[in-house]
Amino acid sequence: MNFKLTEKKVSEIKSDLEIIIVIKGDLDHNSVKDKDSLIKAGFSGEHEESCLLIENNRFYIGSDSIKSTDIRAIMGVAMRSLQGTTFKSAKVLTYMSHPKCTAVLRGMVEGIILGNYTFDRYKSKKSTKNLIDIIISMEEYHGFSLDKDSCQRAIDNAIITANATNYTRDIVNTPPEDFYPKVMAKMAKKLSKKSSLECKILKKKDIESEDMNALLAVSRASRHKPRVIHLAHKPENPKAVISIIGKGLTYDSGGLSLKPADFMVNMKLDKSGGSAVMGIMKAISEMNISVEVHGFIGAVENMIGGDAYKPDDVLIAKNGKSIEVKNTDAEGRLVLADVLCYAQQEVKADYIFDMATLTGACVVGVGNYTIGVMGNTKMASDMVVNASNKISGEMATKLDFNRYLGRTIKSNIADMSNISNTRYGGAVTAGMFLSNFIDEHHEDRWAHLDIAGPAFVEHAWGENPEGASGSGVRTMIKLIEKVSRGDGHIVEVCDS
Numbered sequence: 167m168n169f170k171l172t173e174k175k176v177s178e179i180k181s182d183l184e185i186i187i188v189i190k191g192d193l194d195h196n197s198v199k200d201k202d203s204l205i206k207a208g209f210s211g212e213h214e215e216s217c218l219l220i221e222n223n224r225f226y227i228g229s230d231s232i233k234s235t236d237i238r239a240i241m242g243v244a245m246r247s248l249q250g251t252t253f254k255s256a257k258v259l260t261y262m263s264h265p266k267c268t269a270v271l272r273g274m275v276e277g278i279i280l281g282n283y284t285f286d287r288y289k290s291k292k293s294t295k296n297l298i299d300i301i302i303s304m305e306e307y308h309g310f311s312l313d314k315d316s317c318q319r320a321i322d323n324a325i326i327t328a329n330a331t332n333y334t335r336d337i338v339n340t341p342p343e344d345f346y347p348k349v350m351a352k353m354a355k356k357l358s359k360k361s362s363l364e365c366k367i368l369k370k371k372d373i374e375s376e377d378m379n380a381l382l383a384v385s386r387a388s389r390h391k392p393r394v395i396h397l398a399h400k401p402e403n404p405k406a407v408i409s410i411i412g413k414g415l416t417y418d419s420g421g422l423s424l425k426p427a428d429f430m431v432n433m434k435l436d437k438s439g440g441s442a443v444m445g446i447m448k449a450i451s452e453m454n455i456s457v458e459v460h461g462f463i464g465a466v467e468n469m470i471g472g473d474a475y476k477p478d479d480v481l482i483a484k485n486g487k488s489i490e491v492k493n494t495d496a497e498g499r500l501v502l503a504d505v506l507c508y509a510q511q512e513v514k515a516d517y518i519f520d521m522a523t524l525t526g527a528c529v530v531g532v533g534n535y536t537i538g539v540m541g542n543t544k545m546a547s548d549m550v551v552n553a554s555n556k557i558s559g560e561m562a563t564k565l566d567f568n569r570y571l572g573r574t575i576k577s578n579i580a581d582m583s584n585i586s587n588t589r590y591g592g593a594v595t596a597g598m599f600l601s602n603f604i605d606e607h608h609e610d611r612w613a614h615l616d617i618a619g620p621a622f623v624e625h626a627w628g629e630n631p632e633g634a635s636g637s638g639v640r641t642m643i644k645l646i647e648k649v650s651r652g653d654g655h656i657v658e659v660c661d662s
């Protein structure tokens with residue numbers, strides 16, 4: 167897709183189609199051009215409702231507001247409904263709500279690219295996507311004049327962000343037969359060459375020398391050997407150092423605590439955290455953000471077999487802590503425990519985040535659309551929630567730790583058990599398990615993102631088509647951009 171920003175008025179632009187956003191209330195005033203035809207067609211301007219007036223090549227879509235998050239979502243919906251049409255070019259206004267606030271424009275461009283995404287690699291008949299040229303007019307909805315350079319920058323960053331999200335989606339959507347730890351490592355190497363990132367791959371022998379025994383136990387029954395991937399973006403004079411650790415379970419069968427058939431379907435999604443790390447690293451290097459960012463991925467397949475790790479085993483993690491295995495399906499925390507230790511050994515970070523499709527309990531708790539954010543203190547979790555909700559278009563909410571839930575992972579024979587002794591609060595107990603592998607230096611600088619809900623979409627919503635969503639990519643890019651500007655924990659006024 168090509169995006170062209172122009173100072174021309176919409177009426178002066180030649181294109182096959184015009185996309186018009188109907189903001190809540192607009193239809194009641196006489197500001198909408200085709201009001202009568204729209205009403206005749208039954209269009210009432212509700213959020214995400216669309217109407218194509220084919221006679222005059224205008225496509226209308228309703229939005230509750232001109233907030234960036236709404237514009238991103240409705241543009242995603244618009245692109246899905248335009249798939250299959252033959253329009254090759256479309257023109258649209260910026261709909262910016264403040265002359266300096268480009269968040270709406272960024273949201274619009276992200277929404278267009280994200281909504282247009284399909285995963286057709288395995289289809290003989292590919293979906294038809296004719297819309298190639300998007301022309302954005304700076305003629306303003308509100309009548310004020312806009313700065314072309316900052317608008318262009320917003321478009322460029324939107325393209326990078328959305329393409330990185332789609333890159334993550336492609337990885338997650340790829341079936342486990344074609345995407346296993348070695349493939350992930352190769353892909354990271356390829357990315358590092360293209361984006362001038364540093365890349366280090368740890369193979370099984372290296373992982374053994376690093377004493378990552380919990381990770382190794384999870385990987386043992388698979389014919390695919392594990393990999394630990396380290397990607398680094400190292401600009402000169404960075405404003406801060408951030409480490410991001412991703413759960414990269416290229417398949418989670420549950421292991422000997424085997425998942426029931428219905429629960430195993432889609433478990434290729436269990437590499438979503440690691441895949442998000444790849445997308446984030448890609449975007450950060452393309453934007454050349456002045457923050458040093460390290461991405462670590464534990465790439466492992468959790469399978470069954472004669473060599474499988476078992477419930478009742480006791481594993482010694484990299485930091486020497488012992489873990490009694492009571493359920494081999496709680497494998498993500500075992501992999502992360504070791505990779506968190508490794509990441510902290512390699513890099514002293516100002517902030518450390520981990521991203522994982524860690525628990526079904528998180529989906530039960532906060533639903534399919536929201537990231538659960540946890541940590542020992544507020545600081546790092548607040549950064550995630552602030553970067554997410556108001557700006558990125560993703561949703562995130564905090565889940566608090568407490569000492570009583572912490573006690574439920576006690577073990578009689580080891581330092582801790584890998585599951586809790588209560589059936590409730592599973593997202594929090596998993597987060598508290600991980601906190602055992604955060605060292606003193608990072609204690610207050612760490613947040614854990616459970617993306618089990620939003621990582622894989624059952625029914626398309628907003629800018630997310632069915633399948634992998636690229637959950638967490640946009641949030642973390644935004645967070646890192648904010649840190650580079652020195653306002654890591656301040657909510658941007660113009661984004662609300």
Ligand code: BES
Binds near residue numbers: 498524
């Ligand atoms: N990968 C799953 C979590 C998951 C479930 C992600 C559904 C996405 C959708 C994880 O490894 C897992 O199986 N967790 C168990 C933990 C339990 C055994 C304590 C779960 O959530 O059931």
Ligand code: ZN
Binds near residue numbers: 496
């Ligand atoms: Zn599992």
Ligand code: ZN
Binds near residue numbers: 436497498523
């Ligand atoms: Zn898992």
